[in-house]
Amino acid sequence: MAAADGSLFDNPRTFSRRSPAQASRQAKATKRKYQASSEAPPAKRRNETSFLPAKKSSVKETQRTFKGNAQKTFSPKKHSVSTSDRNQEERQCIKTSSLFKNNPDIPELHRPVVKQVQEKVFTSAAFHELGLHPHLISTINTVLKMSSMTSVQKQSIPVLLEGRDALVRSQTGSGKTLAYCIPVVQSLQAMESKIQVCIKCVFLSLLIPFTWIVPGVLMGGEKRKSEKARLRKGINILISTPGRLVDHIKSTKNIHFSRLRWLVFDEADRILDLGFEKDITVILNAVNAECQKRQNVLLSATLTEGVTRLADISLHDPVSISVLDKSHDQLNPKDKAVQEVCPPPAGDELDSFAIPESLKQHVTVVPSKLRLVCLAAFILQKCKFEKDQKMVVFFSSCELVEFHYSLFLQTLLSSSGAPASGQLPSASMRLKFLRLHGGMEQEERTAVFQEFSHSRRGVLLCTDVAARGLDLPQVTWIVQYNAPSSPAEYIHRIGRTARIGCHGSSLLILAPSEAEYVNSLASHKINVSEIKMEDILCVLTRDDCFKGKRWGAQKSRAVGPQEIRERATVLQTVFEDYVHSSERRVSWAKKALQSFIQAYATYPRELKHIFHVRSLHLGHVAKSFGLRDAPRNLSALTRKKRKAHVKRPDLHKKTQSKHSLAEILRSEYSSGMEAGVAKVKKQNAPGEPGGRPLQHSLQPTPCFGRGKTLKWRKTQKGLQRDSKTSQKV
Numbered sequence: 001m002a003a004a005d006g007s008l009f010d011n012p013r014t015f016s017r018r019s020p021a022q023a024s025r026q027a028k029a030t031k032r033k034y035q036a037s038s039e040a041p042p043a044k045r046r047n048e049t050s051f052l053p054a055k056k057s058s059v060k061e062t063q064r065t066f067k068g069n070a071q072k073t074f075s076p077k078k079h080s081v082s083t084s085d086r087n088q089e090e091r092q093c094i095k096t097s098s099l100f101k102n103n104p105d106i107p108e109l110h111r112p113v114v115k116q117v118q119e120k121v122f123t124s125a126a127f128h129e130l131g132l133h134p135h136l137i138s139t140i141n142t143v144l145k146m147s148s149m150t151s152v153q154k155q156s157i158p159v160l161l162e163g164r165d166a167l168v169r170s171q172t173g174s175g176k177t178l179a180y181c182i183p184v185v186q187s188l189q190a191m192e193s194k195i196q197v198c199i200k201c202v203f204l205s206l207l208i209p210f211t212w213i214v215p216g217v218l219m220g221g222e223k224r225k226s227e228k229a230r231l232r233k234g235i236n237i238l239i240s241t242p243g244r245l246v247d248h249i250k251s252t253k254n255i256h257f258s259r260l261r262w263l264v265f266d267e268a269d270r271i272l273d274l275g276f277e278k279d280i281t282v283i284l285n286a287v288n289a290e291c292q293k294r295q296n297v298l299l300s301a302t303l304t305e306g307v308t309r310l311a312d313i314s315l316h317d318p319v320s321i322s323v324l325d326k327s328h329d330q331l332n333p334k335d336k337a338v339q340e341v342c343p344p345p346a347g348d349e350l351d352s353f354a355i356p357e358s359l360k361q362h363v364t365v366v367p368s369k370l371r372l373v374c375l376a377a378f379i380l381q382k383c384k385f386e387k388d389q390k391m392v393v394f395f396s397s398c399e400l401v402e403f404h405y406s407l408f409l410q411t412l413l414s415s416s417g418a419p420a421s422g423q424l425p426s427a428s429m430r431l432k433f434l435r436l437h438g439g440m441e442q443e444e445r446t447a448v449f450q451e452f453s454h455s456r457r458g459v460l461l462c463t464d465v466a467a468r469g470l471d472l473p474q475v476t477w478i479v480q481y482n483a484p485s486s487p488a489e490y491i492h493r494i495g496r497t498a499r500i501g502c503h504g505s506s507l508l509i510l511a512p513s514e515a516e517y518v519n520s521l522a523s524h525k526i527n528v529s530e531i532k533m534e535d536i537l538c539v540l541t542r543d544d545c546f547k548g549k550r551w552g553a554q555k556s557r558a559v560g561p562q563e564i565r566e567r568a569t570v571l572q573t574v575f576e577d578y579v580h581s582s583e584r585r586v587s588w589a590k591k592a593l594q595s596f597i598q599a600y601a602t603y604p605r606e607l608k609h610i611f612h613v614r615s616l617h618l619g620h621v622a623k624s625f626g627l628r629d630a631p632r633n634l635s636a637l638t639r640k641k642r643k644a645h646v647k648r649p650d651l652h653k654k655t656q657s658k659h660s661l662a663e664i665l666r667s668e669y670s671s672g673m674e675a676g677v678a679k680v681k682k683q684n685a686p687g688e689p690g691g692r693p694l695q696h697s698l699q700p701t702p703c704f705g706r707g708k709t710l711k712w713r714k715t716q717k718g719l720q721r722d723s724k725t726s727q728k729v
């Protein structure tokens, strides 16, 4: 939001969400087996890996699975081992099968090759052709070190300089931020009432020569009093989260919009997905009451129904800018009704997304038991054996991020000296792990963001809190360990790499029962090529950490599938030994598993045929949490929750549930004043399970936004949200 006087806001850069598989189709698909179980090595050769002390265990292995179509692919296996050294808890558990046995077949991926929608990033047009203030041009050239405009900038800036409203859609990392910042600064630099600078915001380096334009930020985490003081002094460009702005609209007397010149909704679809429509209504009504004549801009890399509805009510006679079309067309003659100004986009416009040309997308299909080992091997392959790799790994909940972060810190990374139990003897110092999620304090999130941004290498484990808007330079790999809930979310996640013409790659890790998701992506013109799981696990043969003692002696041994399996088993054992080294760690892993299952239950109806908890084999999934046993109470808990979910048709309860799930997500956009916003307490010891308790740990919080159908009505009292606003679960 930008004003000629001192009253303003907005630029939330933020987040979003996720039907039952035709099992028969999948069953008919040609299948291949990764391994012949007859060739498989013994499940656990703990006595052969001296640095990995292992408990001998024996329990009757029983199949433990949610009933579903995937069930038929697993056969129970019986073992008989002594139970004498088991504690009470372990006796209640059921033994999982070995790593490479009894896995479901990996289906052959029949990927329909689709032509991806693409945009050209750069143009040959230079900024100085725009007729901007000379200081602004020189700042762009010398401070930002940019000379030529990107496609979205070339199309948007002249339109906005003309004073038109615009709905801007362009791929991730294409420079949308400057596409509106430049016109805003150009417009405000000519104002007469000049305020002395009191804030110097790096984000707005464009303002360096224009000392009379004062930017300010309102967001959760700062004292309201100091923000009020800042508003009183006068702000020309106000960057705010919706919640915080509403808070000030309601409680701060000296916030005025009468001289508002610009209203910008960046990441518009995300704001709506997070349930901020009520806040947006309050903001629009407050602004409309004081100011009718202003420029309005809506920007997003993905266009959703909600965005077009918001465009209907907030934009006046807008120009629709889509870089894809290579042309901008005026959507409406001036005399048309508001509803016609910005008609809902055609189906294919909503369904397909532009993806940077330099982004290579991959998928790998991995049985549940091998997921953890596969992720670790991929991280090692890229970040240990290759130079200067920066990787972002997406998980579905804060708990999953915390779990994997701690686990990897304690096992893949080692400090000097003798390895601790469950720790690899010679982990690489080249590995660096960071984590980012909505349960962290804003200050800590900012510090992590800065550290990762300035690093030349590292692995950032995160939730969708990092999926949108974050401009993380030089990220080389995006890994989606948990599949996203919508194609839009997929696009935003992978959009953290291959920005502004750079090269980048992405990897989506799917379970065999989820392989059909590749077709779902193809229906949105998203092409992925397959990487075989064996090719990922292969890296373990390059790392002597994964040799057992016996194998260490066989130097001339050729690398083959058998050795890959052996080494993967060693790595899995490292994880299991760490997790089982104390009861606290076991319960910590169980909570993470529970969080995973709860997040899995929240995929939207249209993806449930692919992602359904009934397709999960609990014992196999448990293995991917380093658990040797499938906890009994989890399935009951999850079933109970599912039942409750089915029995709760009334909107009020649904809304409550929505709120608890979205709470953490909202924290980045909220006013920061809510009493119930869960925050993570300071960690006692990095990497120590339980050392960093989440207040919401008993209520795992899948970081998915909620898809909504927004309905607004214009009434005499201003804009009103339609009470039938629907919630997709």
Ligand SMILES: Nc1ncnc2c1ncn2[C@@H]1O[C@H](COP(=O)(O)OP(=O)(O)OP(=O)(O)O)[C@@H](O)[C@H]1O
Pocket: 145, 146, 147, 148, 149, 150, 153, 170, 171, 172, 173, 174, 175, 176, 177, 178, 300, 301, 468, 469, 470, 471, 495, 499, 500
């Ligand atoms: N004309 C330009 N020349 C060179 N670099 C540019 C130019 N415009 C923007 N950039 C850089 O490109 C990067 C991506 O820009 P920005 O964050 O605005 O993308 P975006 O389209 O908003 O992405 P997302 O949709 O993911 O939020 C930033 O680092 C920015 O500094």
